[in-house]
Amino acid sequence: MMRNLIPVLTVLIGIVAIWYLAVAPMNIRVSLDQAERAGLQVTPERAVERRDVSSWVLLANNFEHAGAGYSLDRPRLPTPQQVGQELWKTTGAMVMKGRTWSKRSLIYHGWITLRSTFWGFLLGTSIGIALSIAIVYSRVAEMSLMPWAIISQAVPIVALAPMIIVLSSQIGVDGRGFPKALISAYLCFFPVLVGMVKGLRSPQAEQLDLLKTYNATGFETFLKLRLPASVPFLFTSLKVGIAAALVGAIVGELPTGAISGLGARILIGDQFGNPLAIWSALFAAAILAGVLVTLLDRTQAVLLRQMGMRS
Amino acid sequence: MTTPVISAKNLSLTFETNDGPVHALKDVNLDINKGDFVSFIGPSGCGKTTFLRCIADLEAPTGGSITVNGVSPTEARETRAYGYVFQHAGLYPWRTIGRNIRLPLEIMGNDKAEQDKRVAEVLELVDLVGFDKKFPWQLSGGMQQRASIARALAFSADILLMDEPFGALDEIVRDHLNEQLLQLWAKTEKTIGFVTHSIPEAVYLSTKIVVMSPRPGRISDVIDSPLPAERPLEIRDTPEFLEIAQRVRDGLRAGHSYD
Incomplete structure (x- = not known):
């Protein structure tokens, strides 16, 4: 346990250290603008002149003002501590004030995103599994479906997302729930499809021959051999798929003037020049993804153990 | 005279490959009677596994005919006439x-x-x-x-087809399983087709040893074993045993050109 803990902690400390070190040069311009307004001595003196000087030179010449970059209201790059405080303010503190579902609470926004993620994941997984079955059992289906599945992933989702929202409103679907789930499913079906094709094809020739000697039907072969053999592959894909579904849900909230959801928080933070809101929403999304993947990972471990397989 | 359980007449199987046709089996004639323990022995590519797979309807012959329990292999498979043991346990x-x-x-x-x-x-x-x-x-x-x-x-099923079932196991385990297999065969009175690479294994187990040779895959010798049904492991040191083993070895050598 201790032996694992040390490298894990080392990496974590390294990331935080680099982050803290980066705050000074990233925020130096904002710090100097603030110092200038406060009437303090800065070089060069005027903002227009500073524009042409690199951050590193500014940092070197005004080192006494670098410290101010760690406590700005609207930093270019907030410190980990600031992000942590903002996260707490918009989650735990809201809960303690009984305002869990307030529009300012990240729990509320996270829930909106999670709901879309869930529907998208369900839809995407179902589509992925259905297509994989078709592809494994039919050469024609493989030739006609697989290229489109691959091309679909080459299209940037940010370009496609607004169109999906516009088109779904054209066919009379109100609200963002459905198009968001669709965008989410669009990203999530592919890893499930690829993993399941591999999983359903994983039984060896001897195992398939064995069932032939029993004169088993195709459906029995599917149920008793291909499906159980694909379970480890399925879960590996589901873990990738749920993270993709979350990204899809957030992207679905970005370009659409949505007002709720983590994606909307990121967009609003950007529009109102509030980096703390962006960073805390990003971290909320990352934490959410981590929780979802861990949940699937635990489910996989329990299920595979019950199936007698060592993972 | 009883009708054979498995009967192959001029059985041939040619695989078409990019390098031209490969004659996995050519004009194979063999009758296997009820209760026989038949071993197929020969070097790689002699068609011994292919022949077993033809019996099991896992391969389709391209010439000649084969019957299992008097019907086609497909019908036999559909009535679950045989059990098949693969090289890997495949559990x-x-x-x-x-x-x-x-x-x-x-x-x-x-x-x-x-x-x-x-x-x-x-x-x-x-x-x-x-x-x-x-x-x-x-x-x-x-x-x-x-x-x-x-x-x-x-x-x-009355027929048991085994494709090098002990090939991946070590000698000691193999001896033990061979002994058990003979006891099992005596108890169940099944007809057994057994593919192997090992001469002692083939001689120890079989009532009939089919020696095969490659390119094209064919039968080069069929030996009816004079060994008694009761076979302790020590029988492998008797002159009779060694004599049959020598004949199998000669058959293998005759069918195999080493030049």
Whole structure:
């Protein structure tokens, strides 16, 4: 346990250290603008002149003002501590004030995103599994479906997302729930499809021959051999798929003037020049993804153990 | 005269490959009678596995004819006339030993009580009583292969086809399984087709040894063993045994050009 803990902690400390070190040069311009307004001595003196000087030179010449970059209201790059405080303010503190579902609470926004993620994941997984079955059992289906599945992933989702929202409103679907789930499913079906094709094809020739000697039907072969053999592959894909579904849900909230959801928080933070809101929403999304993947990972471990397989 | 259980006449099988046709089997004639223990021995590419797979309807011959229980291999397979043991035990890792053995019974639609009874019977037959709740990875390679034999015995097919079942096992385990297989054969009176690379194994087990040679795959000698049905392991040191082994070796050499 201790032996694992040390490298894990080392990496974590390294990331935080680099982050803290980066705050000074990233925020130096904002710090100097603030110092200038406060009437303090800065070089060069005027903002227009500073524009042409690199951050590193500014940092070197005004080192006494670098410290101010760690406590700005609207930093270019907030410190980990600031992000942590903002996260707490918009989650735990809201809960303690009984305002869990307030529009300012990240729990509320996270829930909106999670709901879309869930529907998208369900839809995407179902589509992925259905297509994989078709592809494994039919050469024609493989030739006609697989290229489109691959091309679909080459299209940037940010370009496609607004169109999906516009088109779904054209066919009379109100609200963002459905198009968001669709965008989410669009990203999530592919890893499930690829993993399941591999999983359903994983039984060896001897195992398939064995069932032939029993004169088993195709459906029995599917149920008793291909499906159980694909379970480890399925879960590996589901873990990738749920993270993709979350990204899809957030992207679905970005370009659409949505007002709720983590994606909307990121967009609003950007529009109102509030980096703390962006960073805390990003971290909320990352934490959410981590929780979802861990949940699937635990489910996989329990299920595979019950199936007698060592993972 | 009794009709043979398996009868091949001028059986041929040619695979078309990019490098031209490969004659896996050419004009193979062989009768196997009820209760025979027939070994197929020969170097790689001699068609011994292909012949077994033709019996099992896992390959389709391109010439000649073959009957199993008097009907075509397809019909025989559809009536579940044989059990097949593959080179690798091929147990399903997500099923316990008991449920692996139950697999053919589930597919063949036996009821639960009948399944339980059959599983208990064959576990006893292969000396694996008490292991039915274990998963395959908890068993040694030899035990896994015994479980796969039990799986092939679970439904009452009269024919047992075995494709190098002990090929991947070490000598000591192999000797032990060979001995057990003979006892099992005596008990069940099945007709057994057995593919092997090992001369002592073929001579020790068989009532009939079919020596095959490659390019094209064909039978070069058929030896009816004069050894008694009762065969302790020590029989392998008797002059009779060595004499048959020598004849098999000669047959292998004759069919194989080393130039």
